[in-house]
Amino acid sequence: MDCNVMVDENCERRLYIGNLDHRITEEVLIKMFSPFGKIVSEDFLWHTRGPKRGQPRGFAFIQFSNKEEAEVAKEKMNGKLACGRPLIVRFSSEKYLLDTATNPPKAVGNIKKTSTVSSSSxxxxxxxxxxxxxxxxxxxxxxxxxxxxxxxxxxxxx
Missing domain, CATH: 1.20.5 (Single alpha-helices involved in coiled-coils or other helix-helix interfaces)
Incomplete structure (x- = not known):
């Protein structure tokens, strides 16, 4: 078994949680998902720059100790209202596949060049x-x- 297989196994236990209200904190998120099994990691994403710096980005990732726990959490929590908003809960690999299917990567040639000569270095x-x-x-x-x-x-x- 190589490292790629290990990453695939982690994806089967790792959930994407989207459409999070800005009032939901890391602590609240863990409390919401801990009844479904042992959470081994949690990644709560924040804006790192711009006017929203330091504010939640509206999605997170939670990894359970096994696939079965993640499946139950996905089944029970997907669509559940949290602060008046329906949660989107998917396996992290599903999120990536859905994003690439609906928003295919843009060709490099289509990117507009916005930097000036003085700031390019x-x-x-x-x-x-x-x-x-x-x-x-x-x-x-x-x-x-x-x-x-x-x-x-x-x-x-x-």
């Missing part, structure tokens, strides 16, 4: 730094998932 440095940070994070995630796989394989051997 600093913009390129910022872009390069962001790309490097993303690559480092992906590498760390891959190493973590491979380490987890090795630990699980070690547990099965004993």
């Amino acid at each position: 600093s913009g390129q440095r910022n872009r390069t730094a962001k790309i490097a940070a993303i690559k480092n994070k992906l590498k760390a995630i891959e190493q973590d998932s491979c380490s987890l796989k090795k630990l699980r394989l070690g547990d099965k051997a004993t």
Whole structure:
């Protein structure tokens, strides 16, 4: 079993929760989903810049300890009203597949160039730094998932 299989297994336990009202906090979200099983991770997303900086983005991800718990949570919570808004609960892999089906990636040639010559060098440095940070994070995630796989394989051997 390789690292890609491990990532797929995580997607079967990881739920996308969308259409969250801004009044719903991380604590409330965990309380809402904890009756369905053991939550092993939670990613509550925030705006990091612009006028909404520091405010919730309106969606989050929750990962359960097994697929069955995630399926029950999805079944019970999808469409349930929270602060007057129906929750959208899907497996994280379903969210990605639905997004790409309805909004196919744009071709690079269609992107308008908005930077000026004077700011292009600093913009390129910022872009390069962001790309490097993303690559480092992906590498760390891959190493973590491979380490987890090795630990699980070690547990099965004993």
